[in-house]
Amino acid sequence: MYRSHVLVCGGTGCTSSGSEEIIQALQAEIDKNGLTSEVSVVKTGCHGLCALGPIMIVYPEASFYSMVKVEDIPEIVSEHLLKGRVVTRLLYNETVTEDGMKSLSDTAFYKKQHRIALRNCGVINPENIDEYIGTDGYQALGKVLTEMTPDEVIQVVLDSGLRGRGGAGFPTGRKWQMARNFVQDGGQKYVCCNADEGDPGAFMDRSVLEGDPHVVLEAMTIAGYAIGASQGYIYVRAEYPIAVERLRIAIGQAREYGLLGNNIFGTDFSFDIDLRLGAGAFVCGEETALMTSIEGNRGEPRPRPPFPAVKGLFARPTILNNVETYANIPQIILHGANWFASMGTEKSKGTKVFALGGKINNTGLVEIPMGTTLREVIEEIGGGIPDGKKFKAAQTGGPSGGCIPAEHYDVPIDYDNLLAIGSMMGSGGLIVMDEDNCMVDIAKFFLEFTVDESCGKCTPCRVGTKRMYEMLDKITKGQATLEDLDKLEELCYYIKENALCGLGQTAPNPVLSTLRYFRDEYVAHVVEKRCPAGVCKALLSYTIDADKCKGCTLCARNCPANAITGAVKEPHVIDQSKCIKCGACMEKCRFSAISKK
Amino acid sequence: MSSKNTVPFAGTKAQEEQLLQVISENKEERGALMPILQHAQEIYGYLPIEVQTIIARELDIPLEKVYGVVTFYSQFSLFPKGKYKISVCLGTACYVKGSGDIFNKLSETLAIDSGECTADGKFSLDACRCIGACGLAPVLTVNDDVYGRLTVDDVDGILEKYV
Numbered sequence: 001m002y003r004s005h006v007l008v009c010g011g012t013g014c015t016s017s018g019s020e021e022i023i024q025a026l027q028a029e030i031d032k033n034g035l036t037s038e039v040s041v042v043k044t045g046c047h048g049l050c051a052l053g054p055i056m057i058v059y060p061e062a063s064f065y066s067m068v069k070v071e072d073i074p075e076i077v078s079e080h081l082l083k084g085r086v087v088t089r090l091l092y093n094e095t096v097t098e099d100g101m102k103s104l105s106d107t108a109f110y111k112k113q114h115r116i117a118l119r120n121c122g123v124i125n126p127e128n129i130d131e132y133i134g135t136d137g138y139q140a141l142g143k144v145l146t147e148m149t150p151d152e153v154i155q156v157v158l159d160s161g162l163r164g165r166g167g168a169g170f171p172t173g174r175k176w177q178m179a180r181n182f183v184q185d186g187g188q189k190y191v192c193c194n195a196d197e198g199d200p201g202a203f204m205d206r207s208v209l210e211g212d213p214h215v216v217l218e219a220m221t222i223a224g225y226a227i228g229a230s231q232g233y234i235y236v237r238a239e240y241p242i243a244v245e246r247l248r249i250a251i252g253q254a255r256e257y258g259l260l261g262n263n264i265f266g267t268d269f270s271f272d273i274d275l276r277l278g279a280g281a282f283v284c285g286e287e288t289a290l291m292t293s294i295e296g297n298r299g300e301p302r303p304r305p306p307f308p309a310v311k312g313l314f315a316r317p318t319i320l321n322n323v324e325t326y327a328n329i330p331q332i333i334l335h336g337a338n339w340f341a342s343m344g345t346e347k348s349k350g351t352k353v354f355a356l357g358g359k360i361n362n363t364g365l366v367e368i369p370m371g372t373t374l375r376e377v378i379e380e381i382g383g384g385i386p387d388g389k390k391f392k393a394a395q396t397g398g399p400s401g402g403c404i405p406a407e408h409y410d411v412p413i414d415y416d417n418l419l420a421i422g423s424m425m426g427s428g429g430l431i432v433m434d435e436d437n438c439m440v441d442i443a444k445f446f447l448e449f450t451v452d453e454s455c456g457k458c459t460p461c462r463v464g465t466k467r468m469y470e471m472l473d474k475i476t477k478g479q480a481t482l483e484d485l486d487k488l489e490e491l492c493y494y495i496k497e498n499a500l501c502g503l504g505q506t507a508p509n510p511v512l513s514t515l516r517y518f519r520d521e522y523v524a525h526v527v528e529k530r531c532p533a534g535v536c537k538a539l540l541s542y543t544i545d546a547d548k549c550k551g552c553t554l555c556a557r558n559c560p561a562n563a564i565t566g567a568v569k570e571p572h573v574i575d576q577s578k579c580i581k582c583g584a585c586m587e588k589c590r591f592s593a594i595s596k597k
Numbered sequence: 598m599s600s601k602n603t604v605p606f607a608g609t610k611a612q613e614e615q616l617l618q619v620i621s622e623n624k625e626e627r628g629a630l631m632p633i634l635q636h637a638q639e640i641y642g643y644l645p646i647e648v649q650t651i652i653a654r655e656l657d658i659p660l661e662k663v664y665g666v667v668t669f670y671s672q673f674s675l676f677p678k679g680k681y682k683i684s685v686c687l688g689t690a691c692y693v694k695g696s697g698d699i700f701n702k703l704s705e706t707l708a709i710d711s712g713e714c715t716a717d718g719k720f721s722l723d724a725c726r727c728i729g730a731c732g733l734a735p736v737l738t739v740n741d742d743v744y745g746r747l748t749v750d751d752v753d754g755i756l757e758k759y760v
Contacts, residue, residue, distance in 0.1 A: 012728070012729045012730055013729070013730050013731075013732045013733060015743075016728075016730040016733055016736070016743035016745055017733060017743075017745060050730075050731065050732025050733070051732045053732060053733075197729075198726070199727075200687075200688030200689040200690070200691075200692075200726050200727035201688055201689035201690040201727060201731055202727075203727070203729035203731060206729045238635070238672055239725070239726075239727075239728055239729070240729065276628070276631065276632070277631070277632070277635055278670075278672075279631065279634075279635065279670030279671070279672040279673055280670050280671035280672035280726075281669060281670050281671065282726070293631065294628050294631075295627070295628045296627075296628035296629060296630035296631050296666070297630075297666065298665050298666055298669040299669060299670070300669075314627060355690075355731060357689070357690030357693075357731040357732075357734065358689070358690050358693045358694065358734075359693065359694075363690070363731060363732040363734070364732055395689065398689070429689065429690075431689045431690055431693060433693055437693055442693070445689070445692055446689075449726070455669070
């Protein structure tokens with residue numbers, strides 16, 4: 001028994017800010033102080049508060065150290081671990097109160113969260129199956145295999161109201177039922193896991209895989225039992241090396257424990273899982289494209305119907321669910337459908353994990369009950385917007401989604417509400433934008449992404465998105481007319497109706513939603529040749545305020561285009577015909593005399 | 598793509614043996630082509646036509662099918678990468694925090710575009726889509742080193758470490 005456990009986050013965010021070095025230094029320091037047999041260092045998955053990484057929590061006190069540096073380690077070990085005195089100076093300031101320490105779950109970031117999918121992330125060592133089993137892991141699988149029929153399992157999932165967390169929100173139980181009912185020849189069926197988390201800015205699936213890989217294995221095995229499959233595939237992005245490694249370890253351990261393989265729990269049910277790595281194609285997050293890719297082909301989508309539940313991987317009945325969807329399954333089995341259905345809104349049950357990013361103080365991962373408002377997420381949990389800037393919009397659903405403006409700040413977040421206001425749940429990326437972000441530029445950014453990632457199979461997407469991108473480019477350069485705006489809108493609807501797969505059909509969404517809520521910004525670009533947010537370079541001009549300029553010559557010396565002239569101690573002037581709008585002068589000026597508009 | 602400068606193929610016998618080993622271990626699996634290509638890229642660093650030819654021959658599938666798959670996925674490269682592979686994240690979270698400017702600065706300084714390699718073979722530059730370190734945005738990686746919370750002014754200092 002150890003008297004103290006030190007949990008250090010080993011997720012991608014904290015690893016990127018140096019948590020591996022922290023762990024090494026910590027272990028060395030613990031050994032040096034003779035505490036090896038008393039203090040255990042555990043590398044966990046993500047705690048969610050990535051903005052404050054690397055993160056370290058010392059139990060039993062639950063002291064939350066944030067932004068830990070290697071230099072801090074000797075002090076933490078000698079003071080806290082050796083002498084029992086918490087190093088308050090290094091704690092996350094939200095947890096420090098006048099009369100001591102506040103529990104982490106009482107901080108604004110965690111208070112409104114409810115962790116189901118993320119329940120083990122940051123709590124257990126993901127590379128040790130015993131720790132998963134210690135938190136009720138594989139109990140649901142045992143219950144399913146020994147006490148429930150496949151139909152009962154599907155009924156529980158149906159009754160829970162769980163909908164696909166990958167974005168589209170299709171009821172998970174219905175998918176399973178379709179695949180189960182398809183008994184044609186008694187041959188092979190497949191269970192697939194979509195871990196090809198392609199939406200930029202979404203990283204909840206990665207965190208589950210890194211922090212709690214066994215939950216996905218357990219849920220897939222349950223799904224295999226429910227539909228009558230004996231083989232599963234996890235298709236995971238190669239961009240997630242830590243997740244891939246932990247999945248490999250987890251699969252090895254599960255096989256060793258007999259939780260994957262033949263005759264699981266002594267029953268006649270057998271199931272195994274293999275990993276398949278993606279190779280950087282966004283379209284492979286689309287279910288039919290993903291299966292085509294597992295088959296070893298170019299990852300191009302296929303027309304539906306036939307649906308995968310009828311004819312999927314290797315032309316066999318297949319179910320495909322997303323990582324976060326699976327992460328809910330064991331808890332639903334253990335606690336029952338009613339427990340899950342008691343959370344959330346009428347048509348969206350349970351919780352949803354969001355990745356908060358962009359212009360927000362607490363970037364990181366949060367899991368909130370469906371129905372929480374955007375205001376609560378951004379202002380309370382997210383800690384608001386940095387530098388006192390004003391909220392402009394939140395982008396959800398990635399390149400398939402849209403922007404939610406301030407007027408919908410109080411809409412309860414669920415699948416149907418987001419669709420109604422022109423966005424979508426998506427996989428859960430939530431990027432906050434402030435007044436310095438140009439919405440036309442953002443729309444163009446997403447279209448550039450879609451053009452790049454279009455697989456080229458169908459013309460509306462291959463050619464249409466390219467034309468949309470060109471129109472947006474014209475707008476940001478001030479070369480478009482109002483007629484172009486109408487054409488752009490028309491093209492959007494055409495692509496939506498005619499593209500083959502979800503990627504193409506939703507590609508116009510970022511444009512449509514910004515046109516809907518920020519049309520005035522588009523018009524400003526077109527008519528006034530002005531970018532209100534000051535982003536679109538071609539429409540900017542830099543000027544020097546003669547009253548503020550002290551004639552220090554710093555700007556002139558730093559201008560790469562020699563566009564600034566003026567005598568020493570006299571106000572300087574920018575020659576607009578030479579200016580390349582790089583902004584170097586404005587950055588260098590010490591008197592705030594240069595402005596852009 | 599073909600306009601890019603590249604170097605002649607210089608695969609060794611040992612690399613080929615390694616590749617043949619990988620192929621024979623995987624060829625019976627359904628959908629083996631992708632995993633084999635991923636291993637092959639680990640062995641050679643990229644997938645020149647010579648390597649694709651070996652894979653096509655051993656799997657007994659047309660070369661065009663191999664080429665089709667290689668060119669579909671952005672992680673497969675027909676060209677060698679630099680000794681130091683720089684990837685700038687242009688995912689949404691990084692983009693709204695200014696990673697586009699960082700990419701431009703690198704492109705300008707190294708005088709190469711996305712997907713290209715400097716003439717001395719030292720640096721290659723790529724734009725990547727979200728490595729998931731959004732809490733550190735904007736982010737770039739040089740091989741396995743991650744640099745986060747960047748500004749344009751950090752670029753020169755980072756490059757200097759590798760010169």
